[in-house]
Amino acid sequence: MGNFFEDFSIGQKIVHPLPRTITDGDVSLYIAFTGSRFALHSSDVVATEMGYEKRPIDDVLMFHLTFGKSVQDISLNAIANLGYAEISFPNPVYIGDTVSMTSTVIGLKENSNGKSGVVYVHSIGVNQNGAEVLNFKRWVMVHKKDKETLTGIKEVPTFAEATPICEEINIPEIKCVDVFASGGNFFFExxxxxERLNHPEGITVDNSDHTLATKLYQNNAKVHFNDHMMKSTPMGQRLMYGGIVISMARAISFNGLQNAQWMYAINSGAHANPTYAGDTIYAYTEVLDVIEHKRDDIGLLRLRTIAVKNQRPEEIESPKDKDGKYLPNVVLDLDYTVIIPKRKTQK
Amino acid sequence: MGNFFEDFSIGQKIVHPLPRTITDGDVSLYIAFTGSRFALHSSDVVATEMGYEKRPIDDVLMFHLTFGKSVQDISLNAIANLGYAEISFPNPVYIGDTVSMTSTVIGLKENSNGKSGVVYVHSIGVNQNGAEVLNFKRWVMVHKKDKETLTGIKEVPTFAEATPICEEINIPEIKCVDVFASGGNFFFExxxxxERLNHPEGITVDNSDHTLATKLYQNNAKVHFNDHMMKSTPMGQRLMYGGIVISMARAISFNGLQNAQWMYAINSGAHANPTYAGDTIYAYTEVLDVIEHKRDDIGLLRLRTIAVKNQRPEEIESPKDKDGKYLPNVVLDLDYTVIIPKRKTQK
Amino acid sequence: MGNFFEDFSIGQKIVHPLPRTITDGDVSLYIAFTGSRFALHSSDVVATEMGYEKRPIDDVLMFHLTFGKSVQDISLNAIANLGYAEISFPNPVYIGDTVSMTSTVIGLKENSNGKSGVVYVHSIGVNQNGAEVLNFKRWVMVHKKDKETLTGIKEVPTFAEATPICEEINIPEIKCVDVFASGGNFFFExxxxxERLNHPEGITVDNSDHTLATKLYQNNAKVHFNDHMMKSTPMGQRLMYGGIVISMARAISFNGLQNAQWMYAINSGAHANPTYAGDTIYAYTEVLDVIEHKRDDIGLLRLRTIAVKNQRPEEIESPKDKDGKYLPNVVLDLDYTVIIPKRKTQK
Structure with missing residues (x-):
C-alpha cells in the first residue's frame, strides 16, 4: 500500500482516483466543523449581490476535497509531509462541480543514509470542464524499498518564495459589499x-469532529482515524489532520477579516506541532503585505496566521523562541494571500 | 467584541450580519443531531400529499439558523440571557431560502448597582423576499462600560403572556394526513x-454533536465551544447551547405528538439548569390548552414541555419543588403552541 | 411502546411510517461517517461516464434509511434481532427519491417457555414511484404480553441459503470504467x-459519530443513543447499531474491491459481538464464489467480509474457534453479493 521512493520518476504523471462532486451537504458539514461565517459562502443573496451567479465553495473546503485525493498515491506511507509551496486557487468552484487531481513528479532526492528519499510533485486540480481550480507543489519523505543501494539521485526543484500573483484574477467584478451582511467594515485600504490582529475566538476540536471531517475529505492517511494503531505509537492517540487546523484558523480569522472572503494563494505553511482531540485552537494574524492589483475593485493582503493551542493568542509575541524553534503551543504558521474588496465597493 | 449597555439606545435598529441560505445539508444534519422524525420535514411525498409544494424546513432548525445571527450583536458578552417572549413563525421556510435578521431596541433598564443593565430587543427574521419567518422579543443582561455613573434609565416593555394567535395562519390548507406516513393516529380532537404525555425516549448528547450543531447555526457564543476558556470557570467545561435542548425536547415529543408538525409560537421558556456533554435528555408534555381556529382543517395546542436530564420523565411530578424552585435535573420549561390537523384530514 | 408477540398475526401487513426523502446532505454525512470512497457514489462525472444519468445512492446508506423505518413497529422492544435473509437491492435510488417500507408477517413461533416468541417478517421498500428498492426478510424475538398461556403457534418460513440472482439486473449497461477514477485495476475476471483480501485500513468509531448516524437513519432503537438507560445494563454504555459496522466494513473493503461498487444482495449476516465507542474496526474479505451472469458487461462476486475490532485482520485466520464459536474480537460475519464490471468495460 502506498508508493516507495523507487516507484517515482522525474516527469511521471499520476492521475489520482476519486473525482468528487461537491454538494450542499459538504458545505453544511464544513460550517458545522469550523463555525465559518464568511458570508459569501453561506448566503446566495450575498453572493448574487456581489456579482456571482450563486455561492462559490469556500476555497479551503475545496482544497481539502481535492487534496485528499492525492494522499493514496503520494503520502499514504510518507515518513513526513515536508512542505508545500505555490498553492493557488485559479478558479472558483460551485456546488455540483466535480473536482479531480493529477500530479507530476518534479523532483527526487535520495537521503544520504540510503534508506529514504524526498519526492517533489506538482499537483493540479480541475473541475469537470477542465478548468484549473487548485495548483500546488509539495514534497514528502518516503521509504526506499532497497535500503542497501545508493542511487545518488538528486534533482531538487526550486520554489517561489510566494505564489506569483497573476494579471487576471478569476472572480467576478465585485458589484457591492454590504457590510451589514458580511459583518465587517474593513476594506483593502x-x-x-x-499590523497584527488577535482573533478573540477559540474553538475546541473533538475526536468525532476531526475524524468526520477527514473522512468527508476522503483523506485516508491512517494516523488520523485509526486509534488502535496510534495507541502503539509515541503519540498514543489519533493525530489531527493538519488541514483541520488550517480550516479552524481561517474560520477564527473571520473576526477582523470579514471581507477577505477569498484565498488567493498559500505561499508556505508549517505545522509546527501536532494537535489532538480536546485541543482548543486560537489564532492571530499579521499583515505581511498590502498588494495593489490592476483591478480597481479589489486588492490583496499577504497574511501570516499563527494558530496556537490551549493558549490565548495575545500571550504569544512571536511563534518562535530566540533559537528559532517554534513554541510548543504553536500549531500552524501559515503564509497566505487573500483577496479583499476596496472601499469603493461598499454598499 | 460584543456590545455594552451604553452601545444600545431605544429605537436603535441593528441589522445582523450573515444572511444564511438553508440547504438539504442543514436539514440532514438537523436530523442527525436530533433524530427528529416529523414526517413533514423529512419527506417530499408527505409534504405534497398534505398540500405543500415541497418539504418546509423544521421551524426549530430555522429558528436556530436565524437566531444565531443575533448573538454577535446582542448577547455575545451577555452576563445572562434572561428571557424571550412572543416568538412566532409567521411563514414557512423552504430549502434554498435565505434568512436574515434585524433587531430593534425596545427597552433598556440599568441595574441598581450601576454595573450592568438589561437590553430588550424585538427581532424579525425575513426570507429573501422580505416575508417574515421569525418574530420574537428577548432580553439579556450586559455589562456597562462606565460602571461609576448611574444613568437611571428604565424603559421596560411589557410582553403578552402568550404569543397572540392570528386570524390567518400561513400554512396551506391540509389536504390529507396519512397516519401511516406520519406515524401517529392522534388529531386535534x-x-x-x-393531559400529560410522558415521552419514552431519552437521547444522550456528546461534545461533538452539540458543538457541531452550534457551529452549524453560526452561533458564536464562546461558552459553547471553547473548552480551554470554560475550564477556568466554575462550570469547568463547555455549556450546551440552550437551543440544543429545545431541539432534543421537540424531537423526543414526537411520540404522542406525531401530527403536531408545526411550531406556531413559543410563548415563554426557561432554561432551568445547564446541560453538558454526556447528559441524556428526556421530556414530558402537558397540554395547557386546546385552541380552536376559524380554519376547519386545523386547531392549535398550547403545550408545556419539560425536559429533564438523566432522569426518566415519569419520575418528575412537577418541574418545581414546593418553594417554586426548579428541580436540579429539569433543564427546560417550554411553553409553546403547535398546529395540528383535525380528524377530518385523516386519509 | 413497540409491539408484543400477540400483536402480530400471519399475513398481517404493516405500513411503516416516515417515508424519507434522500438528499445530498445524507450522502455527505454518509461519507463523513464511513470515509467511503466508491467513486460511483461520490462523483457525477464517474457515474455518467459509466452510463448513469447521475450518481446513485450507496446501497448501504439506502438500506439504513429504509430499514430504520421498521424499527418502531418490529424491533423497538425486541429481546434480540435474530437474523435476516434474502436481502436484495432491486433498483437504484437517486438523490431526491423518497423511500418507504411495508412489512408482512410471514412466520410466528412461540418459545417453549411461553414468555416470548419469534416474529418473521418480509419487508419491501419502494421509491416514490412504487419501484422496489429493498426487499428482505428478518426475524426478531419479542416478549409476550400474556406469559402464562401457551398458544403453541409455530409457523416458521424457510429461507434461501443465498438471495437468488435474477435474470435481469437493473443497473445501466456499463459503458466504461475509468480505473484512474475508480482507483482500482481489478475486474470480475x-x-x-x-481468495482472501486483508484490507489495510482500520477506522475508530466514537460516540458522536455512531449516534449521529443512527439518528440520521431515524432508527430509534434506544440502546444506541440513551447512555443513561444503558448505564444500568450489563453493557454499561451505548451499543453501536449493527448497521454502522456493516457500513464501516463495506467502506474498508474498498481497498481491493474498488470496482465492486454495487451491493446486489446480502445473503446472511451475524453480528458476532457488540461494538462500542472507541472500537477500531478492521475487515478482511473472502471470495466465496465468482458468478457469471447473462449480461456480458458485469459479473457477480459472492463475498464474506469479516469485521474485527481492535485487532489487525491478518491476525485472524478464521472468525470462529474450533468449537464453532466466534472469536471475541469478531464483530461481523457478512455474506453478500456484489456486482463488478468485466475487464472489457475498462477505459
Whole structure:
C-alpha cells in the first residue's frame, strides 16, 4: 500500500482516483466543523449581490476535497509531509462541480543514509470542464524499498518564495459589499503592513469532529482515524489532520477579516506541532503585505496566521523562541494571500 | 467584541450580519443531531400529499439558523440571557431560502448597582423576499462600560403572556394526513386540556454533536465551544447551547405528538439548569390548552414541555419543588403552541 | 411502546411510517461517517461516464434509511434481532427519491417457555414511484404480553441459503470504467473463489459519530443513543447499531474491491459481538464464489467480509474457534453479493 521512493520518476504523471462532486451537504458539514461565517459562502443573496451567479465553495473546503485525493498515491506511507509551496486557487468552484487531481513528479532526492528519499510533485486540480481550480507543489519523505543501494539521485526543484500573483484574477467584478451582511467594515485600504490582529475566538476540536471531517475529505492517511494503531505509537492517540487546523484558523480569522472572503494563494505553511482531540485552537494574524492589483475593485493582503493551542493568542509575541524553534503551543504558521474588496465597493 | 449597555439606545435598529441560505445539508444534519422524525420535514411525498409544494424546513432548525445571527450583536458578552417572549413563525421556510435578521431596541433598564443593565430587543427574521419567518422579543443582561455613573434609565416593555394567535395562519390548507406516513393516529380532537404525555425516549448528547450543531447555526457564543476558556470557570467545561435542548425536547415529543408538525409560537421558556456533554435528555408534555381556529382543517395546542436530564420523565411530578424552585435535573420549561390537523384530514 | 408477540398475526401487513426523502446532505454525512470512497457514489462525472444519468445512492446508506423505518413497529422492544435473509437491492435510488417500507408477517413461533416468541417478517421498500428498492426478510424475538398461556403457534418460513440472482439486473449497461477514477485495476475476471483480501485500513468509531448516524437513519432503537438507560445494563454504555459496522466494513473493503461498487444482495449476516465507542474496526474479505451472469458487461462476486475490532485482520485466520464459536474480537460475519464490471468495460 502506498508508493516507495523507487516507484517515482522525474516527469511521471499520476492521475489520482476519486473525482468528487461537491454538494450542499459538504458545505453544511464544513460550517458545522469550523463555525465559518464568511458570508459569501453561506448566503446566495450575498453572493448574487456581489456579482456571482450563486455561492462559490469556500476555497479551503475545496482544497481539502481535492487534496485528499492525492494522499493514496503520494503520502499514504510518507515518513513526513515536508512542505508545500505555490498553492493557488485559479478558479472558483460551485456546488455540483466535480473536482479531480493529477500530479507530476518534479523532483527526487535520495537521503544520504540510503534508506529514504524526498519526492517533489506538482499537483493540479480541475473541475469537470477542465478548468484549473487548485495548483500546488509539495514534497514528502518516503521509504526506499532497497535500503542497501545508493542511487545518488538528486534533482531538487526550486520554489517561489510566494505564489506569483497573476494579471487576471478569476472572480467576478465585485458589484457591492454590504457590510451589514458580511459583518465587517474593513476594506483593502484599512489594513497596514505590519499590523497584527488577535482573533478573540477559540474553538475546541473533538475526536468525532476531526475524524468526520477527514473522512468527508476522503483523506485516508491512517494516523488520523485509526486509534488502535496510534495507541502503539509515541503519540498514543489519533493525530489531527493538519488541514483541520488550517480550516479552524481561517474560520477564527473571520473576526477582523470579514471581507477577505477569498484565498488567493498559500505561499508556505508549517505545522509546527501536532494537535489532538480536546485541543482548543486560537489564532492571530499579521499583515505581511498590502498588494495593489490592476483591478480597481479589489486588492490583496499577504497574511501570516499563527494558530496556537490551549493558549490565548495575545500571550504569544512571536511563534518562535530566540533559537528559532517554534513554541510548543504553536500549531500552524501559515503564509497566505487573500483577496479583499476596496472601499469603493461598499454598499 | 460584543456590545455594552451604553452601545444600545431605544429605537436603535441593528441589522445582523450573515444572511444564511438553508440547504438539504442543514436539514440532514438537523436530523442527525436530533433524530427528529416529523414526517413533514423529512419527506417530499408527505409534504405534497398534505398540500405543500415541497418539504418546509423544521421551524426549530430555522429558528436556530436565524437566531444565531443575533448573538454577535446582542448577547455575545451577555452576563445572562434572561428571557424571550412572543416568538412566532409567521411563514414557512423552504430549502434554498435565505434568512436574515434585524433587531430593534425596545427597552433598556440599568441595574441598581450601576454595573450592568438589561437590553430588550424585538427581532424579525425575513426570507429573501422580505416575508417574515421569525418574530420574537428577548432580553439579556450586559455589562456597562462606565460602571461609576448611574444613568437611571428604565424603559421596560411589557410582553403578552402568550404569543397572540392570528386570524390567518400561513400554512396551506391540509389536504390529507396519512397516519401511516406520519406515524401517529392522534388529531386535534384527541387532546384534552390538562393531559400529560410522558415521552419514552431519552437521547444522550456528546461534545461533538452539540458543538457541531452550534457551529452549524453560526452561533458564536464562546461558552459553547471553547473548552480551554470554560475550564477556568466554575462550570469547568463547555455549556450546551440552550437551543440544543429545545431541539432534543421537540424531537423526543414526537411520540404522542406525531401530527403536531408545526411550531406556531413559543410563548415563554426557561432554561432551568445547564446541560453538558454526556447528559441524556428526556421530556414530558402537558397540554395547557386546546385552541380552536376559524380554519376547519386545523386547531392549535398550547403545550408545556419539560425536559429533564438523566432522569426518566415519569419520575418528575412537577418541574418545581414546593418553594417554586426548579428541580436540579429539569433543564427546560417550554411553553409553546403547535398546529395540528383535525380528524377530518385523516386519509 | 413497540409491539408484543400477540400483536402480530400471519399475513398481517404493516405500513411503516416516515417515508424519507434522500438528499445530498445524507450522502455527505454518509461519507463523513464511513470515509467511503466508491467513486460511483461520490462523483457525477464517474457515474455518467459509466452510463448513469447521475450518481446513485450507496446501497448501504439506502438500506439504513429504509430499514430504520421498521424499527418502531418490529424491533423497538425486541429481546434480540435474530437474523435476516434474502436481502436484495432491486433498483437504484437517486438523490431526491423518497423511500418507504411495508412489512408482512410471514412466520410466528412461540418459545417453549411461553414468555416470548419469534416474529418473521418480509419487508419491501419502494421509491416514490412504487419501484422496489429493498426487499428482505428478518426475524426478531419479542416478549409476550400474556406469559402464562401457551398458544403453541409455530409457523416458521424457510429461507434461501443465498438471495437468488435474477435474470435481469437493473443497473445501466456499463459503458466504461475509468480505473484512474475508480482507483482500482481489478475486474470480475481477476477474482478467484477462495481468495482472501486483508484490507489495510482500520477506522475508530466514537460516540458522536455512531449516534449521529443512527439518528440520521431515524432508527430509534434506544440502546444506541440513551447512555443513561444503558448505564444500568450489563453493557454499561451505548451499543453501536449493527448497521454502522456493516457500513464501516463495506467502506474498508474498498481497498481491493474498488470496482465492486454495487451491493446486489446480502445473503446472511451475524453480528458476532457488540461494538462500542472507541472500537477500531478492521475487515478482511473472502471470495466465496465468482458468478457469471447473462449480461456480458458485469459479473457477480459472492463475498464474506469479516469485521474485527481492535485487532489487525491478518491476525485472524478464521472468525470462529474450533468449537464453532466466534472469536471475541469478531464483530461481523457478512455474506453478500456484489456486482463488478468485466475487464472489457475498462477505459
Amino acid at each position: 484599512d489594513y497596514e503592513k505590519g | 384527541d387532546y384534552e386540556k390538562g | 481477476d477474482y478467484e473463489k477462495g
